[in-house]
Amino acid sequence: MAQVEHLETMWEEEKKDNNCKGEEQNPVRTNKRKHKEVAIFGNYRNYYGYRIGFDEDPRLKAMKKEWFEGKNCLDIGCNSGAVTIAIAQKFCCRSILGIDIDSDRVEDSYWHLEKVLRAQKRLLKTSKQADSKRLNGLEGHLAESLNGRTRDDSEESHASGRRDLSDIVSFKKANFIRNWYPPENMHFDTIICLSVSKWVQLNWGDEGLITLFVKAWRLLQPGGMFILEPQPWSSYNKNRLVSETARSNYQNIKIYPEDFQDILLDKIGFRRVEDITSNASGQKSGFQRPIFAFWK
Structure with a gap:
């Protein structure tokens, strides 16, 4: 696989209007054109903001709890x-690791995690205060009985191993295609790869795509799942000029999204596939993409 030593941004700042050269300009009335964000790896800021807004991601509807519950999971990109x-x-997974090639996105992930943890703590505090007020309003003997039951429930919850979200979720900056491997030969039960395959091909070509598929298969436990959301071929054309590398790779792509299923089943070694797209209802226009679940 060709080594990508440098990926340079191809968009230059727009030149000032030559007609204004030499003329006095009013800084208050001068409008600078806002440039479109260029993300050569698809590592857009606020990606989920304009894809799903403040609602739950519709793709979660396509996923089943038993695919994640009590399992070690990996989120690529x-x-x-x-x-x-x-x-x-x-879905109460045992652990889930999210990796991304962009350190800024990893920093955003940890910020997002801390925000969720703070919200959980506020909710728990509010719930405890409400329970306390409710118990104080009951008769003494009933209050004692309920307090005892609450302590028992708390102890049972602690004993059952309920963990903090920060003990379950972690993030890491890594290039999955070129040089990332899990610590101590760790394997995963479920791997998800959502809207990433296009960027792999634009940056590392067809060979990078095969590396993605082979590596995912090798990292899965027997019986494990690989959940893939490929972007349609039409979207490749829109991003082919984000870098010189992308432009070159786009011209040489021979494996198209409609070929992925056959490759994963016949070449990589996955034993079966299920199209779970129909369950992911409510996706915004422009993001209505197929989702497949492959079993090792």
Whole structure:
């Protein structure tokens, strides 16, 4: 696989209007054109903000709790960590690691995690205060009985191993394609890869895509799942000029999204696939992409 030593941004700042040269300009009335964000790896800031807004990510509807509950999971290309954290909260996984090539997005992920943890603590405090007021209003003997039951429930919850979200979710800056491997030969039960495959091909070509698939297969436990959301080929054209590397790789792509299933089943070694797209209802226009679950 060709080594990408330097990826330079191809967009230069817009030149000032030559017609204004030599003329006195009023700084108050001068409007500078706001440039579109260029993310050569798809590492957009606020990606989930304009994809899902403040609602739950519709793609979570396509996923089942048993695919994650009590399992070790990996999120490839986690961006700001919104889906990673939501999976940990909703599906009670044993652990989930989100990796992203951009250190700024990893920093955003940890910020997002801290925000969720603060919200949880406020909710817990409010709940305890409400319980305390309710108990104080009951008759003495009933209050004692309920207090005892509450202590028992608390002890049982602690004994059952309920953990803080920060003990379940973690993030790491890493290039999954080129040089990342989990510590101590760790394997995963479920790996998700949502809207990442296009950026892999634009930056590392077809060979990078095969590396993604092979590596995901090798990192999965027997019977493990690989959840893939590929972008449509039409979207590649829109991003082919984000870098010189992307432009060159785009021209040489021979593996198209409609070929992914056959490659994963016939070449990589996954034994079956399920199209779970229909369950992910409510996606915004422009983000209505297929989602597949592959089993090792």
